[in-house]
Amino acid sequence: MTTLELHGLRVRRGGRDVVHGIDLTVNEGEVTALLGANGAGKSSTVLGVAGLERDTAGSVTVDGTPIRGLAPNRVRRAGVATMQEGHRVFGDISVADNLRIAALLLPSPARSGAVEEVLALFPELETLADRPAGSLSGGQQQMLALATALAARPRFLVIDEMSLGLAPLVVARLVPALRQVAESGVGVLLIEQFTQVALELATRVTVLAQGLVTLEAPASELRAHPERLTAAYRLTA
Ligand SMILES: Nc1ncnc2c1ncn2[C@@H]1O[C@H](COP(=O)(O)OP(=O)(O)OP(=O)(O)O)[C@@H](O)[C@H]1O
Structure with a gap:
């Protein structure tokens, strides 16, 4: 294990x-x-x-x-990914771009699949994909922070x-x-x-x-x- x-x-x-x-x-x-x-x-x-x-x-x-x-x-x-106290998302860029940036740690063929995986876990984020992350509610930003931590598997x-x-x-x-x-x-x-x-x-x-x-x-x-x-x-x- x-x-x-x-x-x-x-x-x-x-x-x-x-x-x-x-x-x-x-x-x-x-x-x-x-x-x-x-x-x-x-x-x-x-x-x-x-x-x-x-x-x-x-x-x-x-x-x-x-x-x-x-x-x-x-x-x-x-x-080892860390989600620190408070919301850690890039507020000026879109939800989708936050996820894409997080997935950059993966080899390029794996990136879009990893983003799709986290969107499947948080379908709410899919509907918000084009919104600047800073315009999301506190709870939505926390969800995005969790999703970005997971996006690099x-x-x-x-x-x-x-x-x-x-x-x-x-x-x-x-x-x-x-x-x-x-x-x-x-x-x-x-x-x-x-x-x-x-x-x-x-x-x-x-x-x-x-x-x-x-x-x-x-x-x-x-x-x-x-x-x-x-x-x-x-x-x-
Ligand atoms: N930047 C810092 N410089 C020096 N000491 C610090 C600093 N931040 C925290 N401490 C001290 O380190 C000790 C542990 O603090 P820490 O923040 O790790 O506790 P915690 O269990 O996470 O508490 P909380 O639930 O309040 O966040 C405390 O005595 C605190 O005063």
Whole structure:
């Protein structure tokens, strides 16, 4: 099985360690949720994995190949796509062009097929294809951000706050799409403020508190015992 593995990952920001050597495994075809209170180190972990924060130590591997310390575009080429907090689309160009640009990472014969695949996953985007991405609603832009992350057929998708600022109806639309993405074989690492959404989608859950892992458990266990999750948020080293 292909895995994205973090071993002893440390991330330094502003001159101090904010992630203190964590271990985490994301399996292909599964959603792994990364939860924790504000400031726990979730986004810093994502930045460290994506190569967007370079002051890191420890190891990050994709199927055994080390990727820690690589520049973001090389991490992307290694098969790890990241969707960062907030909407990251090119607002001045069309929805279709956003998708075409994202697919440029693929060899040219595969590009149009990959764009068609993501449009099949999000048919709503097809009707908006010619609109400037900046004119889309927040939820539509988040859908496009997810679609662009998928357009280059990543093996792993790291999502920092899928539903931040979105209406519940929009979140309800994104949940089955993300489930379908995982079922297609992509390994998803999901940071999600709504723990209910995270527990619904995830197979496994890792909780961070103050830059350390305080709980690792199957999502099914936490669905049955949500109090374990609350306790893990509060644990300190
Ligand atoms: N640019 C920065 N420079 C220095 N320290 C930072 C920076 N951004 C965040 N931090 C610190 O890093 C620690 C972890 O923050 P991080 O944003 O990774 O947490 P988080 O779990 O993603 O929180 P949230 O849910 O609020 O986004 C916090 O103590 C925070 O103050």
